[in-house]
Amino acid sequence: xxxxxxxxxxxxxxxxxxxxxxxxxxxxxxxxxxxxxxxxxxxxxxxxxxxxxxxxxxxxxxxxxxxxxxxxxxxxxxxxxxxxxxxxxxxxxxxxxxxxxxxxxxxxxxxxxxxxxxxxxxxxxxxxxxxxxxxxxxxxxxxxxxxxxxxxxxxx
Numbered sequence: 603x604x605x606x607x608x609x610x611x612x613x614x615x616x617x618x619x620x621x622x623x624x625x626x627x628x629x630x631x632x633x634x635x636x637x638x639x640x641x642x643x644x645x646x647x648x649x650x651x652x653x654x655x656x657x658x659x660x661x662x663x664x665x666x667x668x669x670x671x672x673x674x675x676x677x678x679x680x681x682x683x684x685x686x687x688x689x690x691x692x693x694x695x696x697x698x699x700x701x702x703x704x705x706x707x708x709x710x711x712x713x714x715x716x717x718x719x720x721x722x723x724x725x726x727x728x729x730x731x732x733x734x735x736x737x738x739x740x741x742x743x744x745x746x747x748x749x750x751x752x753x754x755x756x757x758x
C-alpha cells in the first residue's frame with residue numbers, strides 16, 4: 603500500500619489496550635467506500651479487524667477518524683509473529699508469500715501477516731505451530747476471519 607499514489611486513502615485510529623491497562627493508538631490506512639471504510643493494510647496491534655474488512659469510523663473534534671465498529675468482515679485473518687532471531691524473518695516471510703499471504707514488518711523482529719480466505723488456515727496454523735515449537739517465533743492470532751473462528755487467540 604502506497605498512500606502517495608492513492609490520495610483517497612484515509613487514516614483510521616484504533617485503540618489498542620496494553621497488558622497494563624493503558625491504551626495506545628494504531629493508525630490503519632483505509633479507503634472510503636459506500637458503507638464505511640475498507641481497511642487497506644495489515645494491523646500490527648489492533649485486534650478483531652483484518653485487511654479488507656469494512657469498518658465504521660467517526661471523526662473526533664480534530665477531524666481524526668476513530669474506529670467505531672466492524673461493518674463487514676472480509677474473511678481475511680491476521681497473525682503477528684515475534685521472532686527470536688531477526689535472521690529468520692526473510693526466510694519465513696518468503697515462505698508465507700509463497701503460501702499466498704502478504705506480510706509487513708514493523709520492528710526488526712515483528713511481522714504482521716494477512717491470510718486471505720483463499721489460504722486454508724489449518725495448513726498455515728500447522729506451520730505456525732511447528733515454527734513456534736522449534737523456537738523460531740511466537741505467534742498471536744489478532745483476527746480470525748475464516749470459518750467463524752474466534753479472534754484474539756494465542757498460539758499453542
